[in-house]
Amino acid sequence: MNKSPSLRAYAIAYLIFLYAPIALLPLFAFNDSKVIAFPLQGFTTNWFAEMWADQQLFNAFGNSLTIAVSASILSTTLGIFAARASTRYTFPGKAGILGLIMLPMVLPEMIVSMALLVVLMAIGVPLSLFTIILGHVLICTPFAVAILTSAFQSLDRSLEEAAYDLGETPASTFRLIILPLVMPGIISSLLICFTISLDEFIISYFLGGNQTVLSVYIFGQFRFPAKVPAVMALGFVLVCLSICLLTIAEYFRRRGIARSGGKDTGGFL
Amino acid sequence: MTFSSDKPNMIEFRDVHKYYGDYHALRGINATIKAGEFFSLLGPSGCGKTTLLRTIAGFEDISSGAVLIDSKVMDGVPANQRPTNMVFQSYAIFPHLSVEQNVGFGLRRDPRSAADKAKAVAEALEMVGLKGYGKRAAHALSGGQRQRVALARALILKPKVLLLDEPLSALDKKMREQMQMELIKLQRQVGITFILVTHDQEEALVMSDRIAVMFEGQIAQLADPETLYRRPNSRKVADFIGTMNFLPAQILSEGSSCEIEAQGFGRMTIGADQVMGATSGEGMSIGCRPETLTILFDGQTATDRESMATVEEVVYYGDMTYYDVKLDGAQTAMRLSMRNVPGRPVLDIGTRARVGWSPGAMVLFR
Secondary structure, eight states: OOOOHHHHHHHHHHHHHHHHHHHHHHHHHTBSOSSOOSSOOOBOOHHHHHHHHOHHHHHHHHHHHHHHHHHHHHHHHHHHHHHHHHHHOOOTTHHHHHHHHHGGGTSOHHHHHHHHHHHHHHHTOOOSHHHHHHHHHHHHHHHHHHHHHHHHHTSOHHHHHHHHHTTOOHHHHIIIIIHHHHHHHHHHHHHHHHHHHHHOOHHHHHHOTTOOOHHHHHHHHTTSGGGHHHHHHHHHHHHHHHHHHHHHHHHHHHHHHHHHTOOOOOOOO | OOOOTTSOEEEEEEEEEEEETTEEEEEEEEEEEETTOEEEEEOSTTSSHHHHHHHHHTSSOOSEEEEEETTEEOTTOOGGGSSEEEEOTTOOOOTTSBHHHHHTGGGTTOOSOHHHHHHHHHHHHHHTTOTTOTTSBGGGSOHHHHHHHHHHHHHTTOOSEEEEESTTTTSOHHHHHHHHHHHHHHHHHHOOEEEEEESOHHHHHHHOSEEEEEETTEEEEEEOHHHHHHSOSSHHHHHHSSOOEEEEEEEEEOSSEEEEEETTTEEEEEEGGGEESSOOSSSEEEEEOGGGOEEEOTTOOOSSEEEEEEEEEEEEOSSEEEEEEEETTOSSOEEEEEEOOTTOOOOOTTOEEEEEEOGGGOEEEO
16 A cells, blocks of 8 residues: 555654653653753652652642542442433433433533532532532543443343343342443443543632642642652653553453453554 | 144233334234143234243233233233243343353252252253353354353253244354254253244244244234145235245135136135135135146146146256246246156246146135
């Protein structure tokens, strides 16, 4: 096949634009200089040590973890209900209800967070980690529903009927047949929601009150040039964590496909 | 091919109706299936045969009427408490379990010891010809093997009734014919009532003790294969089962036997049992199967009657040759099948031929 050289150049430029900034993170995370600039000054792990010693950072990281774990579990649970309902049952207004569930996916987060803030203030709920979790569940649930709906949809209905026919109750059928078969979808959903929540800035900033999460903390640190290399180190750690999470998600997705004997139709990696 | 009718009733449908919204899927089903019978529900897609099967399994509620299994009304009895097991069209093999876990799935609530259950699983696998396959992953099996696993999984619970929803439709022709024979043998061996849903009339004829032919939510005819084939009770059933030729006919006189006149055949006398449905003098049609017509070669004489005809089409099938012949005086050609015998020529199109036939093989339809 005759490939156009300009298309090839475009593809390469595109990839550089996407990934070069991320590649800079490890470079400056190990660079022995407070200034983020070339040329590189030499190798150091001081920034990791500085990061490690930062109590506020740990606090923010702990908050982020609490939020991300709660939000991903809550939205995945809600997603299971919604996906099950949308794939198995018909009820009046189904399309409209599902549309409303999916809407926050395309709604600007700014609007969601402003609206939530106004409502929470009006009914007098104090801003805390809990309010951030609420906001994150709102934006994560559509993703959970999307992922889980496809998992539930690929489930042959007669599998359920077969288990039922062989003497199981609806509850034990769910536990023995449906849950194991949609487990890859559940794990993907948990991981995606976790990542979305961990990354999220606007809602966390608006609804956090005096509680700081990681994304907000990192943004704040950029005001102090001396802190930037430590933030780079933190960024590098986060990149490594993300790659681990994605790999795990992909592993479960592929294992799910292999188990059910399906055909791989592309995934994250 | 006859089935003794002194066996007890296993399934009874009493005026079963089923509506999906406005759609009337089952329109007053009345039928009885005997214990130990191999029974088929045959019909085109959308005729309600699968729905009817699912009312036995408990997967579909009925709108009115009653379904009885072993003389007990099944109203309100959920699928997991009915003495039936099902082989699904897609087989519904649990993909995350091994073959033996699949087969032993229904024994989970069985109080027997693990060793006894393992023995039962091994026996079930042996019965369906999958001895030694127990440890395999279910998703690594071929279509035919899945079919066998599904059978073993259903039969291990020793149900009173085994329901089979188009179990052979996903298999290729050779495999299907092999499985048909195996299913017949298996049914005789275990003695369980089998109810098969199929759209394949040949499959139904080959396997069943009795067949219910369904159209549009109703049973059009319920009979043993031979009766269904030789004496279909309507043109529709005749058309659905095998091939049947039709020619216009009229009744001249009625009684214990009927005097009729058919296009091409002329006058003949047939028994009252050969007249299907309400009669009227005019506008009837006579039907005959291709193999009841024969071409008479030189020196052969008709066992019954003969008419002159012209060969219009010849289709050679190896063991058989199909001819389309037009009887003198008939408007349309009829299909005729001849077994090919060494030394007998295959006729050319346009040949004049004597066609032998018999009034006893005719059926008169409204």
